[in-house]
Amino acid sequence: MTSAVVESARAQVDTESAPRQLVVLSGKGGTGKTSLVAALAALTTDKVLADCDVDAADLHLVLDPVRRHRESFVSGKEARIAPERCSACGLCQKYCRFEAVHLTRQSDGESVFMVDPIACEGCGLCMRVCPSGAVDMVEAERGEWFISDTRHGPLIHARLNIGGENSGKLVTLVRNQASALAAKVGADLVLVDGPPGIGCPVIASVTGAHLVLAITEPTVSGAHDLERAAQLVQGFHLPLAVCINKTDLNPHMAGCIRQICAAHDIPVAGELSYDTAVVRAQVEGKSIVEYGGSVVAEQIREMWDVLERLLRTVEA
Amino acid sequence: MKIVIASGKGGTGKTTLAVNLAVALADHESVGLLDCDVEEPNCHLYLKPSFEALEPVGTAIPVIDKETCTSCGLCARACEFHALVALPGAPLLLPELCHACGVCTYVCPERAISEIDREIGRIGDGEVGSLYFRWGRLHVGEARSTPVIRAVKDLSQAPAIDTCIIDAPPGVACPAVETLRGADFAVLVTEPTPFGLHDLKLAVETVRMMDIPFGVVINRAGIGDSRVDTFCRQESIPVLLEIPDSRPIAEACSRGDVFSATDAPFASLLRTFASDLRMRVGNIETHQVVAP
Numbered sequence: 001m002t003s004a005v006v007e008s009a010r011a012q013v014d015t016e017s018a019p020r021q022l023v024v025l026s027g028k029g030g031t032g033k034t035s036l037v038a039a040l041a042a043l044t045t046d047k048v049l050a051d052c053d054v055d056a057a058d059l060h061l062v063l064d065p066v067r068r069h070r071e072s073f074v075s076g077k078e079a080r081i082a083p084e085r086c087s088a089c090g091l092c093q094k095y096c097r098f099e100a101v102h103l104t105r106q107s108d109g110e111s112v113f114m115v116d117p118i119a120c121e122g123c124g125l126c127m128r129v130c131p132s133g134a135v136d137m138v139e140a141e142r143g144e145w146f147i148s149d150t151r152h153g154p155l156i157h158a159r160l161n162i163g164g165e166n167s168g169k170l171v172t173l174v175r176n177q178a179s180a181l182a183a184k185v186g187a188d189l190v191l192v193d194g195p196p197g198i199g200c201p202v203i204a205s206v207t208g209a210h211l212v213l214a215i216t217e218p219t220v221s222g223a224h225d226l227e228r229a230a231q232l233v234q235g236f237h238l239p240l241a242v243c244i245n246k247t248d249l250n251p252h253m254a255g256c257i258r259q260i261c262a263a264h265d266i267p268v269a270g271e272l273s274y275d276t277a278v279v280r281a282q283v284e285g286k287s288i289v290e291y292g293g294s295v296v297a298e299q300i301r302e303m304w305d306v307l308e309r310l311l312r313t314v315e316a
Numbered sequence: 317m318k319i320v321i322a323s324g325k326g327g328t329g330k331t332t333l334a335v336n337l338a339v340a341l342a343d344h345e346s347v348g349l350l351d352c353d354v355e356e357p358n359c360h361l362y363l364k365p366s367f368e369a370l371e372p373v374g375t376a377i378p379v380i381d382k383e384t385c386t387s388c389g390l391c392a393r394a395c396e397f398h399a400l401v402a403l404p405g406a407p408l409l410l411p412e413l414c415h416a417c418g419v420c421t422y423v424c425p426e427r428a429i430s431e432i433d434r435e436i437g438r439i440g441d442g443e444v445g446s447l448y449f450r451w452g453r454l455h456v457g458e459a460r461s462t463p464v465i466r467a468v469k470d471l472s473q474a475p476a477i478d479t480c481i482i483d484a485p486p487g488v489a490c491p492a493v494e495t496l497r498g499a500d501f502a503v504l505v506t507e508p509t510p511f512g513l514h515d516l517k518l519a520v521e522t523v524r525m526m527d528i529p530f531g532v533v534i535n536r537a538g539i540g541d542s543r544v545d546t547f548c549r550q551e552s553i554p555v556l557l558e559i560p561d562s563r564p565i566a567e568a569c570s571r572g573d574v575f576s577a578t579d580a581p582f583a584s585l586l587r588t589f590a591s592d593l594r595m596r597v598g599n600i601e602t603h604q605v606v607a608p
Contacts, residue, residue, distance in 0.1 A: 027356050029326010029486040034511065055489040056324045056518055058511040077396060097417055118493055118525075123396050123417030162522045163493035168459060196326040196486055197355035200459035219570035221331065221358040228356060231456045249563075250570035279539045282510055 019048070019182035020311050021175070023209040025194030025202060027229030031217045032245040035278055037193040038062040038287035039300045040307075041152040047189035049150065050178035051157040052171045052205040054143065055164065059193050062287055065148030065155050073143040073158065073173065075166040077122040079115045085134035086113055092126035092135060101126060118163035142166055145174060147181065154181055168200035175205065189311075198232045206233055210314050213269060213307065215243045218253035223260060230264055239314050240266050243303060247271040269310065270303025272296050317597055318480045320499040322523075324515025326486035328505045329535040329559065332569050334483035335362040336576035340590035341479055342446040343577075348477040351451035352495040353485040354437060354464040360451055361572045369440035369453045373467040374433025375460070376416040380406045384428035391420035391429060412459055437464035441474065448475055461485070462494045469495070479594065488522045496523065501597045502530040503556065509540035513547060520553065529600050531593075536561040556596075557589045 024033050024040075037059060041049055051059040079100070081092070092113060093101040100119035105111050115126070117140075127135040142165060145158035156178040160167050178190045194205040206212055212233045216226040226242065233240045242261050247254045254271070261268050273295050281291035289297045321334040331353070338349035351359035357369075378391070378400070385406045392402035399413035400420055411434055421429045436458045441450035452468040454461045465485075471477065484495040496502060502523045506516040516532065523530045532548055537558040548555050559565065565582055568575055576586040 026326075028358075029328075029356075031327055053487075055487040055492075056326075056515045058325070058514055061510045061514055095418070095422075119497075121415050121417060123415060123419050124394070125417055125419045125422060128394075128419065128422060160489060162488045162518070162525055164489055167489045197461075197491075198456055199355045199454065199461045199491065201489070202355075203457075203459055217570075220361040220572035221356075222570075224358060224361055225356040228456055235457055249566060253570055276539060279509055283541050285510070 019179060019188050019190050020210045021179065021190045021192060021208060022307065022311065023192040023194050023206050023212045024215060025205060025212060025229060026196055026215050027198060027225030028216065028222050029196035031215050031222060032272075032278070033215055034058045034062070034193055035282065035288060036215055036243065036300065037191060039289045039297070040191055040304060042287045042289040043301060043304050044189060044191065046187045047153055047191050048178045048182040048185070048187050049153060049155040050174050050190055050192045051155065052174050052192050052201065053195040054158045054160040054167055054170045054174065054201065055195070057157055057159065059155065060148070060157055062282065062285060063150035063152060063155055064285060065146070065150045065157070067146050067148045069147040071145055072141050073145055073160075073170050074139050074141050075169050076140050076142070077124065077137040078117050078120045078140040079122070079124070079126050080136050080138055081113050081115055082134050082136060083112045085132050087132045087134070088113060089131065091129045091131065095125050095129045097125075121165055143170055145170065145177070147177070153187070154185070156181065168204035171195070171201045171204035172207070175208070198228050202229075202232065206236060206238055209238050211307065211311050212238050212240045213243055214240060215245055216257060217246045218244060218250040218257055220253065223253060223257050226257065227260060230266060234264065239310065241269040241307065241310055242266050243269055244271045246274040249274050267310065269306045270299055272299045317478070317500045317601060318482060318498060319593070319597060320482045320484050320496050320502045321505060322484040322492060322496060322502050322519060323486055323505045324488055324517075324519040325506065325512055328507050328512060329569070330486070330505050331358045331362070331483055333503070333505055333533060334481050335359055335574055336586050337590050337593070338447055338481040339574055340576040340587045341481070341594060345478040346448070346476065347446075348448040348450065348471070348474065348480045350468050350480060350482045352465045352468050352482055354452040354454045354461050354468065355485060355491070357451050357453055359449070359483055362574050363444045363447070363449055365440070365442060365444045365449055367440050367442040369438040369451055371439050372435045373437045373439055373452065373464045374435050375414070375463045376418070376431040377411050377414050377434045378409060378420050378429045379432050380409070381428045381430070382406045384426045386426055388425065390423050390425065394419050394423045415460070416463070436460070439464065439467050448477055450474065461491045465491060465494045488518045493522065493526070496526055496528060499528050500601060502528045503533055503593070504530055505533045505535055506544055507536050507540065508534055508542065508544045510543070512540070513544050516544060517547070520551070531556040531596070533557045533559065535559045556593060557585070
């Protein structure tokens with residue numbers, strides 16, 4: 001009876017507190033982030049999914065989402081030169097620090113100053129230096145984001161325009177939307193598929209995470225990139241765990257990674273075998289857990305138990 | 317000529333291909349290898365150069381002279397990136413938000429703002445065997461990698477080079493685009509999987525938008541399905557090389573082996589690819605010179 005009271009009190013606290021955020025990232029690309037997130041999505045209930053790899057999002061390829069909501073991602077500005085007001089003095093080109101202004105030859109043979117929207121960072125210096133008032137700063141649509149339903153729960157995902165600036169802001173938007181949705185539907189977990197690297201979208205992905213899981217592989221590159229990603233995550237004082245994917249590919253390097261983890265006090269939450277079934281599952285649009293008969297699925301199940309314990313420890 | 321090795325998806329084998337391609341080409345001409353994946357550089361793990369990335373790369377940040385500043389707040393209002401916050405007294409700078417655009421310096425009516433460099437990464441360069449190698453490393457915690465990428469690509473102090481092989485970061489956001497800018501040719505590395513195909517399409521869209529000639533390399537051929545082949549055929553995209561899925565190759569890469577200079581079974585395939593690519597890109601350049 002007492003324990004039931006405690007349980008129900010705890011449940012109450014859990015639904016009232018902010019949902020837990022588990023962020024999967026890797027440093028090095030292609031180590032299996034998205035395949036792992038899809039598998040964890042199949043294993044867990046009551047969660048919201050967030051794909052924060054906004055410039056090359058792949059989670060939807062496994063989860064087959066049905067879009068419920070779409071919004072443009074408008075962030076920052078970009079410069080446009082109105083040719084009818086431009087006196088072709090070239091000051092904008094001289095001042096621009098991003099080499100975004102080019103003298104471009106038109107089909108009629110005329111050369112006009114134009115702004116390369118990919119290079120333009122939207123600072124507005126060209127607009128300020130232009131003596132003819134020929135530069136307009138316009139709101140820049142830099143992508144779009146979606147709320148979708150999937151067979152494993154709601155998914156917030158996005159698409160950054162090519163060469164898009166402000167990917168960090170779009171990541172933050174996706175993460176915040178996922179948290180808000182989780183709170184609304186009473187889900188206690190937000191599962192985040194993170195981007196590769198250590199730059200602005202990664203920093204935006206891990207901010208506010210309750211637990212970060214870095215997935216790596218036993219290669220010289222995997223070990224090197226894990227160390228930098230770990231340095232970033234631990235620099236923000238966020239709890240970190242590691243998953244070694246394809247652990248049997250190079251047992252010596254797997255040992256090196258375990259040593260790196262031990263040296264930095266990072267728990268190894270699980271190790272997954274090199275298994276071509278992971279790719280076959282992807283081809284069929286399934287997560288490895290749904291594909292069945294794979295040793296990796298069992299290893300991910302075991303790892304999820306460890307991650308759940310770590311998440312509880314973090315809460316406490 | 318500049319050949320960029322790029323991919324939408326991470327982990328498809330860009331670095332392996334870039335390093336082995338550069339080493340194979342260096343037998344016949346002067347070759348530079350530039351590692352522009354400055355967030356997670358890996359080429360040096362294969363090449364094991366004797367030099368480190370030591371030379372600092374900075375990005376300009378404003379310094380406000382408190383004596384001259386009248387707290388008018390114009391700079392903070394003009395900053396599109398909210399890197400300056402107007403306060404009583406001089407404004408507060410949030411350096412990681414600064415894009416080094418120079419607007420604040422320009423708008424300050426008192427000329428109270430000057431600029432200094434803030435270090436955000438390091439670069440290193442030198443000879444590795446017959447290769448010229450140049451690489452950069454973004455400091456952990458820094459958000460903007462493009463200034464370091466520009467520094468790696470700046471060859472004004474480098475020795476004369478016939479061919480530059482440039483290893484790009486994954487994705488199609490600003491770091492990848494910055495790396496691709498000015499390329500004569502792009503090699504897009506992918507895998508024959510749904511993720512590989514999806515991200516390849518993004519990469520193709522990117523290089524087409526940037527008007528860069530390109531071809532595709534399919535790595536780990538044999539895993540997955542044939543949809544990448546079909547896509548390339550439909551879009552008339554040349555498939556330059558298919559690297560078979562092979563555990564020995566994967567194991568060699570895991571150790572950081574360079575095999576194009578060895579007699580490994582796969583090495584001759586790579587050397588042929590290198591000379592074919594060199595000819596293909598050479599033809600494109602000649603064609604561009606002839607065409608108006």
